[in-house]
Amino acid sequence: MVIRNINLETVCGITSKLPENKKPEIAFAGKSNVGKSSLINALMNRKSYARTSATPGKTQTINFYNINEEVYLVDLPGYGYAKVSEEEKKQWGKLIERYLHEAKQLMAVFLLIDIRHEPSANDKMMYQWIVEQGFAPIIIATKLDKLKKSQVMKHIRMVKEGLSLIPGTKVIPFSSVTKQGREEIWELIETEYLG
Numbered sequence: 564m565v566i567r568n569i570n571l572e573t574v575c576g577i578t579s580k581l582p583e584n585k586k587p588e589i590a591f592a593g594k595s596n597v598g599k600s601s602l603i604n605a606l607m608n609r610k611s612y613a614r615t616s617a618t619p620g621k622t623q624t625i626n627f628y629n630i631n632e633e634v635y636l637v638d639l640p641g642y643g644y645a646k647v648s649e650e651e652k653k654q655w656g657k658l659i660e661r662y663l664h665e666a667k668q669l670m671a672v673f674l675l676i677d678i679r680h681e682p683s684a685n686d687k688m689m690y691q692w693i694v695e696q697g698f699a700p701i702i703i704a705t706k707l708d709k710l711k712k713s714q715v716m717k718h719i720r721m722v723k724e725g726l727s728l729i730p731g732t733k734v735i736p737f738s739s740v741t742k743q744g745r746e747e748i749w750e751l752i753e754t755e756y757l758g
């Protein structure tokens with residue numbers, strides 16, 4: 564994908580009306596700090612257009628990035644962030660649920676998992692939930708640069724087994740530091756969900 568222009572077009576909080584976009588939307592889910600906003604920056608060829616932070620809980624809204632007036636990349640709030648009250652967690656959960664349920668243009672949901680760690684109970688729940696909403700989630704195993712090459716296969720297997728992935732589910736290793744995986748992700752979006 565040649566990035567000609569990008570625009571953070573819509574930001575939705577817990578009480579916001581969701582936009583009725585006319586172009587396909589591709590959403591990115593995953594626990595807080597897993598690297599959703601960093602991935603979106605990498606896809607957009609920007610360093611920090613999407614705000615990122617070493618402290619979890621940075622993105623607390625659903626952010627719609629319009630790419631070339633062609634497709635929206637949708638940054639979802641992270642789950643599993645301990646410092647947030649139960650009430651707030653519930654509200655975010657409802658917002659994400661409402662989005663997955665109502666978004667007419669939502670074509671694909673990518674679920675991001677930190678390649679270093681076993682998927683958590685929340686990751687498993689999110690995976691199941693996406694499946695129940697009728698999507699075949701694609702897994703992105705993030706922070707690939709933190710592993711030695713010799714460990715990668717083992718960790719991919721750990722992610723697959725940990726989530727009990729439906730056979731055939733794609734797992735794409737990715738690093739926002741080296742950008743490894745970026746082309747594969749765009750390629751997949753373009754061939755499967757656009758045009």
Ligand code: GTP
Nearest residue numbers: 596597598599600601615616617620621622641739
């Ligand atoms: P929330 O908005 O809190 O849900 O987090 P997020 O999933 O958007 O994570 P974000 O992109 O803000 O990244 C969190 C931290 O991880 C930041 O310090 C990033 O620099 C770092 N990070 C993200 N991706 C990678 C990666 O591929 N490799 C390495 N080494 N660090 C990464």
Ligand code: MG
Nearest residue numbers: 599600621622
């Ligand atoms: Mg974020």
